[in-house]
Amino acid sequence: MPPIFLADYNGYMIQLSAEEWQAVRLSLDVASRSVLVSLLPAIGIAWLLTRGRFPGRFLLDALVHLPLVVPPVVVGWALLLLFGVRGPIGAPLMEWFGIRLVFTTGGAALATAVMSFPLIVRAVRLGLEQVDPGLEAAASTLGARPVDRFLTVTLPLMSPGILAGAVTAFAAGLGEFGAVITFASNIPGETQTLPLAIYAATQTPGGEPVAARLALISFALALAGLMLAELIARRMHRLLGRF
Amino acid sequence: MLEVALRHGFRGFALDMAFTAAPEGVTALFGPSGCGKSTVLNAVAGLLRPQEGRILLDGEKLLDTARGLMLPPERRRCGLVFQDARLFPHMSVAGNLRYGLRRAPAGAAGPGFEEVLDLLGIAPLLDRRPARLSGGERQRVALGRALLMRPRLLLMDEPLAALDAARRAEILPFLARLREAARLPILYVTHALDEVDALADRLVLMEAGRVLAAGSVEELTARTDLPLAARRDAGVVIPCTIAAQDAARGLTRFDFAGGSLLAPLNPEPVGTRLRLRLRARDVSVALTPPEGISMQNVLPAVLRSITPTGSPHEVFLHLAIGETALLARVTRDAMERLGLTPGLGLWAMVKSVTFDHARGGA
Numbered sequence: 001m002p003p004i005f006l007a008d009y010n011g012y013m014i015q016l017s018a019e020e021w022q023a024v025r026l027s028l029d030v031a032s033r034s035v036l037v038s039l040l041p042a043i044g045i046a047w048l049l050t051r052g053r054f055p056g057r058f059l060l061d062a063l064v065h066l067p068l069v070v071p072p073v074v075v076g077w078a079l080l081l082l083f084g085v086r087g088p089i090g091a092p093l094m095e096w097f098g099i100r101l102v103f104t105t106g107g108a109a110l111a112t113a114v115m116s117f118p119l120i121v122r123a124v125r126l127g128l129e130q131v132d133p134g135l136e137a138a139a140s141t142l143g144a145r146p147v148d149r150f151l152t153v154t155l156p157l158m159s160p161g162i163l164a165g166a167v168t169a170f171a172a173g174l175g176e177f178g179a180v181i182t183f184a185s186n187i188p189g190e191t192q193t194l195p196l197a198i199y200a201a202t203q204t205p206g207g208e209p210v211a212a213r214l215a216l217i218s219f220a221l222a223l224a225g226l227m228l229a230e231l232i233a234r235r236m237h238r239l240l241g242r243f
Numbered sequence: 244m245l246e247v248a249l250r251h252g253f254r255g256f257a258l259d260m261a262f263t264a265a266p267e268g269v270t271a272l273f274g275p276s277g278c279g280k281s282t283v284l285n286a287v288a289g290l291l292r293p294q295e296g297r298i299l300l301d302g303e304k305l306l307d308t309a310r311g312l313m314l315p316p317e318r319r320r321c322g323l324v325f326q327d328a329r330l331f332p333h334m335s336v337a338g339n340l341r342y343g344l345r346r347a348p349a350g351a352a353g354p355g356f357e358e359v360l361d362l363l364g365i366a367p368l369l370d371r372r373p374a375r376l377s378g379g380e381r382q383r384v385a386l387g388r389a390l391l392m393r394p395r396l397l398l399m400d401e402p403l404a405a406l407d408a409a410r411r412a413e414i415l416p417f418l419a420r421l422r423e424a425a426r427l428p429i430l431y432v433t434h435a436l437d438e439v440d441a442l443a444d445r446l447v448l449m450e451a452g453r454v455l456a457a458g459s460v461e462e463l464t465a466r467t468d469l470p471l472a473a474r475r476d477a478g479v480v481i482p483c484t485i486a487a488q489d490a491a492r493g494l495t496r497f498d499f500a501g502g503s504l505l506a507p508l509n510p511e512p513v514g515t516r517l518r519l520r521l522r523a524r525d526v527s528v529a530l531t532p533p534e535g536i537s538m539q540n541v542l543p544a545v546l547r548s549i550t551p552t553g554s555p556h557e558v559f560l561h562l563a564i565g566e567t568a569l570l571a572r573v574t575r576d577a578m579e580r581l582g583l584t585p586g587l588g589l590w591a592m593v594k595s596v597t598f599d600h601a602r603g604g605a
Contacts, residue, residue, distance in 0.1 A: 137290050138329040140316040142392050143346035152342075156333045240333045 016217075020210065022189055023197035024217055026105065030180075030193050031173035033109035035166050038117050042165065046124035067179075068118045076182025079111055083183070101183075108184040108191040112176040116169035123168055127161010128154070160236050167229035171222050194218050245270075245300050245396060245428055249286055251293035258282055258293070258452040264445070266301070269422055269429045271439045271460075274449035280432045283449075284400050287430065288323045289316035300396055320351075322394030326401045328385040330373035336384050337369040343392025351393035354424065359387045362424055363417055379410040383417060390425060397429045403438060415441055436471075440480055440520055464520075465568040467550045467559045472570075478522035479570050485515045494539070501565015504593060505539040523559060525594040526571035530581055532590050540593040544569065548585050549578065562591050 016024070048054075049061055067075050083090040083101045093099045101107035131154055139149040177195040184191035186200060198214045201207035248261035258279040264270035272280040285291035287298055289305065292313055298306040300321075305314050322343070330339050344356065360366040363383045373381060382402055389397060402418070403411045415438070422429065422442055431442060439446060439460060446463045448455040448471070456469055464471060464480045471477060483499035488508065495509040497519060504519070511517065532541060544562040552559055558578055560571040569591060583589075 132329075134325070134327070134329050135331060137316070138323070138325065139331075139342070141288050141290070141319075141321060141323040142343035142388065143317050143320065144342075145315075145317050148346075153331060 027193040034112035038113040042120040072178025076179035079183040111179040111183040112173040120165035120169045123165030127158035131157045171225040250295040260454045268444035270445045271443035272432045278449045279452040322389030323398045328381040347393040353393035379413045399431045501567040523570040523572035529590045544591040546587045
């Protein structure tokens with residue numbers, strides 16, 4: 001692994017060790033996997049919550065938002081109960097597919113996905129609320145069936161919301177701590193993402209320089225993510241014909 | 244042939260109406276805002292499920308609540324032009340136009356892409372996004388999109404209501420051309436009388452969720468028992484043909500069944516069919532042929548009947564000029580002074596005529 005150099009605030013180069021670089025890559029990996037996993041369900045749920053009229057809508061809404069208000073440790077523990085090798089979901093996963101989520105990168109991604117799910121749903125919902133149902137009605141009179149209408153009219157028009165949700169969830173996912181450490185533990189190279197590595201460094205005597213370097217990188221990543229999102233959003237609004 | 248019977252109630256408003264629309268030509272649903280005409284249009288398009296109703300298009304059932312049948316809008320093939328155009332903002336004009344065309348059944352007949360571009364003058368707009376179109380351009384593209392989906396019926400929901408007077412004047416001729424080019428029944432919702440005059444063949448007059456009267460425009464504008472008669476511009480609409488142009492005198496002669504009229508020069512060629520609205524307040528009568536007056540048009544007429552107006556001091560005179568009916572609004576005092584009684588022969592003087600847009604080629 002070649003050493004990675006970054007400029008620090010004094011103009012000096014920061015050199016990352018192999019372990020530190022690993023934490024950065026793992027964070028990116030976990031955050032992107034969590035977004036991939038939650039995007040489609042989030043679009044479905046946002047659709048149900050915005051357009052659906054069914055009993056229990058309120059309950060579903062509350063359930064989706066639960067991770068925002070429940071302590072992350074509790075979410076991690078709930079996942080442990082459900083997806084543990086003896087849990088009601090974890091056991092069949094292990095038995096039938098040989099998939100173990102606890103203490104794995106996949107588990108870290110799952111915990112991150114659950115935590116950032118409300119963020120995506122909220123953003124997608126905002127995007128969907130921007131779509132004029134009148135346009136869907138127009139598409140239906142032009143001969144488009146429901147799935148066709150959704151794919152050709154609704155989805156493209158709500159895409160800024162989807163994108164905003166994905167980027168926010170990705171940026172937040174880079175920093176997910178409580179649920180990940182509870183469900184997936186703090187294993188270097190497997191589940192030790194940036195915040196977990198920073199936490200580990202602060203717990204080690206003389207680990208401050210490592211913590212500072214990693215903190216700087218989290219900051220840079222978050223900033224880059226937000227700027228990228230803004231850039232794409234502008235381009236998208238132009239593509240969608242809004243000025 | 245479109246047959247509609249609907250019953251629908253919501254928030255203190257009850258719709259209970261039935262009408263039929265001819266297999267060709269424009270049927271206008273006319274009435275004040277909130278009379279339920281847009282509700283009817285949405286029910287025909289399939290965007291609204293009425294509590295009770297039956298809608299048949301060329302004998303095929305689109306809706307029959309008694310049998311629990313409701314075809315979704317995408318299977319009705321009714322092209323709908325909305326008041327707010329509703330173009331897809333993320334597609335170019337070309338993308339919008341092709342949206343319906345791509346989804347039309349393979350065998351469906353209708354005007355070609357180029358033909359529609361020509362008809363509506365939208366070829367230069369193809370690459371533009373809807374956000375960069377003017378209100379009038381948007382409405383023309385919406386018309387094109389509805390035409391290209393190969394509809395069996397064209398529905399228009401106040402397509403000009405959102406436009407200012409200049410834009411309306413820009414679109415009306417296109418609508419008149421479309422009316423001739425599209426061999427389709429057109430159901431046209433409006434509360435603007437000039438659109439009715441320019442476009443409609445048949446009129447379904449609505450008020451508070453009910454049909455007050457239905458019939459040809461000529462027939463309904465000659466009646467004085469309808470809200471139409473209370474308007475300032477009340478008067479008979481008569482079909483006529485440009486018979487001669489006299490550029491030297493600056494006059495055009497219009498022939499109608501039973502006589503002819505002179506009016507300030509109209510640029511359309513001889514043979515053009517037009518409709519003229521002769522406002523009742525612009526028609527006056529005399530017992531003997533008057534002389535030395537500025538009015539060009541003095542026509543022999545027979546007084547058929549006298550009916551009241553909204554004002555206690557004025558009456559409507561129903562005149563017959565040949566087979567054409569004419570309305571005149573005169574004071575009750577004039578009626579008594581001249582001793583007007585039904586059956587009397589009179590001279591009708593027409594001060595001015597309001598033109599409508601050209602209808603049809605020759």
